[in-house]
Amino acid sequence: MISFQQVGKTYPDGTVAVAATDLTADSGRITVLVGPSGSGKTTLLRMVNRMIEPTSGSILIDGVDVRSKPAPELRRGIGYVIQNAGLFPHRTVLANVMTVPRLLGWSKEKARERAMELLLTVGLEADHAKRYPFQLSGGQQQRVGVARALAADPPVLLMDEPFSAVDPVVRKDLQTELLRIQSELEKTILFVTHDIDEAILLGDRVAVLNTGGTLEQFDTPSELLAHPKNEFVEGFLGVDRGVRRLSFFSSGAVPLRPEPVVAVDAPPQEVLARKGTQPWLLVVDAETKPLGWLPAQQVPADGDLSRVPAADLVSYGHAFTVEAESLRAALDSAVLSPSSRAVGVDADGRVVGVASVEELVPAIRAAQDGSSPENGR
Amino acid sequence: MNLFPHIPSYLGTYGSLIQQQLTMALLSVLFGLIAAVPLALLCVRYPKIYPAMVALLTVIYSLPSIALFVLLVPSTGLTQTTVIIPLAFYSLAALVPNIVDGVRGIPEDVRLAAVAMGYTGIRRLVAVDLPLAVPPIMAGLRVATVGNISMVSVGTVIGVGAFGALFTAAAQLSRSDLAVTGIVCIVALALVCDLLLVITQRLLTPWNKRRSR
Numbered sequence: 001m002i003s004f005q006q007v008g009k010t011y012p013d014g015t016v017a018v019a020a021t022d023l024t025a026d027s028g029r030i031t032v033l034v035g036p037s038g039s040g041k042t043t044l045l046r047m048v049n050r051m052i053e054p055t056s057g058s059i060l061i062d063g064v065d066v067r068s069k070p071a072p073e074l075r076r077g078i079g080y081v082i083q084n085a086g087l088f089p090h091r092t093v094l095a096n097v098m099t100v101p102r103l104l105g106w107s108k109e110k111a112r113e114r115a116m117e118l119l120l121t122v123g124l125e126a127d128h129a130k131r132y133p134f135q136l137s138g139g140q141q142q143r144v145g146v147a148r149a150l151a152a153d154p155p156v157l158l159m160d161e162p163f164s165a166v167d168p169v170v171r172k173d174l175q176t177e178l179l180r181i182q183s184e185l186e187k188t189i190l191f192v193t194h195d196i197d198e199a200i201l202l203g204d205r206v207a208v209l210n211t212g213g214t215l216e217q218f219d220t221p222s223e224l225l226a227h228p229k230n231e232f233v234e235g236f237l238g239v240d241r242g243v244r245r246l247s248f249f250s251s252g253a254v255p256l257r258p259e260p261v262v263a264v265d266a267p268p269q270e271v272l273a274r275k276g277t278q279p280w281l282l283v284v285d286a287e288t289k290p291l292g293w294l295p296a297q298q299v300p301a302d303g304d305l306s307r308v309p310a311a312d313l314v315s316y317g318h319a320f321t322v323e324a325e326s327l328r329a330a331l332d333s334a335v336l337s338p339s340s341r342a343v344g345v346d347a348d349g350r351v352v353g354v355a356s357v358e359e360l361v362p363a364i365r366a367a368q369d370g371s372s373p374e375n376g377r
Numbered sequence: 378m379n380l381f382p383h384i385p386s387y388l389g390t391y392g393s394l395i396q397q398q399l400t401m402a403l404l405s406v407l408f409g410l411i412a413a414v415p416l417a418l419l420c421v422r423y424p425k426i427y428p429a430m431v432a433l434l435t436v437i438y439s440l441p442s443i444a445l446f447v448l449l450v451p452s453t454g455l456t457q458t459t460v461i462i463p464l465a466f467y468s469l470a471a472l473v474p475n476i477v478d479g480v481r482g483i484p485e486d487v488r489l490a491a492v493a494m495g496y497t498g499i500r501r502l503v504a505v506d507l508p509l510a511v512p513p514i515m516a517g518l519r520v521a522t523v524g525n526i527s528m529v530s531v532g533t534v535i536g537v538g539a540f541g542a543l544f545t546a547a548a549q550l551s552r553s554d555l556a557v558t559g560i561v562c563i564v565a566l567a568l569v570c571d572l573l574l575v576i577t578q579r580l581l582t583p584w585n586k587r588r589s590r
């Protein structure tokens with residue numbers, strides 16, 4: 001646990017980078033500091049490993065003041081990842097990752113073994129080990145940066161906009177990877193970003209900072225989206241916070257109806273019966289995997305679906321996985337489908353049922369009214 | 378005309394001249410480097426003294442070598458040392474700015490990362506700052522080495538000029554072929570040394586993008 005107690009920083013030129021701030025980053029959780037450029041995020045982060053000394057207040061890690069040991073020793077026990085990875089260009093990937101263990105006096109063999117293990121953890125391959133940083137892509141460099149920070153297994157990880165400089169696709173990968181690693185390692189992570197979407201995706205708790213280093217709100221992402229404390233936070237969250245908040249609620253509550261679902265080899269009389277009651281039929285294959293929508297008026301008069309050319313089936317957009325995916329995914333599925341109906345599938349991709357946009361509304365309403373989400377992400 | 382004529386025996390042999398030329402030139406570069414590293418680091422640590430240092434180095438560089446040799450003779454005699462001392466100062470003058478630029482040129486995020494990993498002063502210098510400054514340092518070494526190999530010949534005024542003696546002899550004996558030989562040998566030595574330094578640099582910096590690709 002990292003606690004900031006009335007921590008403030010005024011630079012010698014009079015700039016107040018951080019106004020007296022109280023903040024607690026829970027152990028084993030990701031705490032995100034988000035705010036516009038110049039809101040003191042980096043300053044706040046660097047005061048933890050004493051690359052910057054506060055001008056007031058104190059910072060405790062697990063109850064111990066960071067000033068109680070020499071700064072270099074403190075830093076070797078705290079992982080640090082920065083925007084452009086900051087790898088040592090003259091060292092191989094492996095040697096980069098071995099840095100802190102070697103500084104701590106580990107033997108070469110032990111450090112090497114640990115480094116190899118970490119390269120795999122962060123999704124790199126063993127043959128990346130011998131390369132130099134300039135031979136890696138930006139995303140790979142950033143992975144090495146994360147491996148290097150984790151090398152000595154520090155309980156605390158500081159990350160300063162680690163994914164801001166890579167392209168959106170790679171960023172998405174790195175974010176997913178970080179969540180996966182975190183679910184295994186459970187580090188106490190302090191993560192700085194100026195991107196509110198990243199904050200909401202990664203943070204267990206999110207601290208929204210304003211210029212002048214004032215803490216505007218510190219809450220779970222879902223609370224932040226539901227109840228922004230003031231105009232600044234609301235503005236910073238952006239326009240679609242209501243829809244985005246749905247990503248914190250499980251799609252388990254969506255009422256799914258099986259009636260519109262028919263197998264491609266269903267008996268004609270059953271198909272014709274469904275045709276009478278449903279405006280749209282979802283045609284599924286023998287394994288109940290979705291093939292596409294068929295408007296009722298296009299069902300063949302003899303009810304034989306196997307005669308319908310595949311091209312006549314209307315794409316279902318994408319299906320959502322019941323429970324595993326969020327209400328937001330369910331809503332998106334409905335909105336994207338030409339039939340305005342969301343297709344819910346189980347973990348194996350077999351159709352469970354469908355729900356129209358209207359049928360989703362009560363679940364959405366319940367989520368917005370209920371105070372806490374059932375589902376973490 | 379024979380490019381490598383017999384040289385009068387009182388001047389020495391090709392082998393002994395090569396040896397003298399290299400000894401004086403390379404030792405002066407080495408001493409220059411040994412002195413330049415701490416001076417440069419001092420300038421990095423205390424940037425305020427750097428302009429004064431640059432001015433001083435410029436003055437040193439502008440001192441005529443002949444004058445320095447003559448001034449040193451009373452204390453160090455007609456020896457190689459008398460030639461090496463001024464040349465070491467020239468090397469120093471060429472190397473200090475390169476080392477300063479090299480260490481200052483280390484990318485900010487690399488420097489930050491080193492601090493954040495828990496490196497302390499000396500260790501960071503040895504493990505991060507100096508290795509990264511190798512390319513500019515090598516550039517300085519090349520300039521100093523080639524310059525000194527040529528400058529050594531001026532030592533002939535006090536009788537220790539290695540191949541420079543061929544120039545004096547050329548004038549005295551009216552044998553211009555000796556002068557040509559002197560020039561050819563000096564240029565060849567300079568080129569060989571420069572090539573060796575280039576190869577050394579490639580071996581030392583496999584991580585350098587511009588060199589390996």
Ligand SMILES: Nc1ncnc2c1ncn2[C@@H]1O[C@H](COP(=O)(O)OP(=O)(O)O)[C@@H](O)[C@H]1O
Nearest residue numbers: 011013015017036037038039040041042043044
């Ligand atoms: N060394 C410094 N001296 C003076 N002002 C600084 C210094 N470092 C940062 N600042 C100022 O402090 C404020 C906060 O900076 P920073 O912590 O880098 O913000 P962020 O990371 O949120 O962009 C900014 O106004 C910045 O200009």
Ligand SMILES: [Mg+2]
Nearest residue numbers: 041042043160
């Ligand atoms: Mg910043």
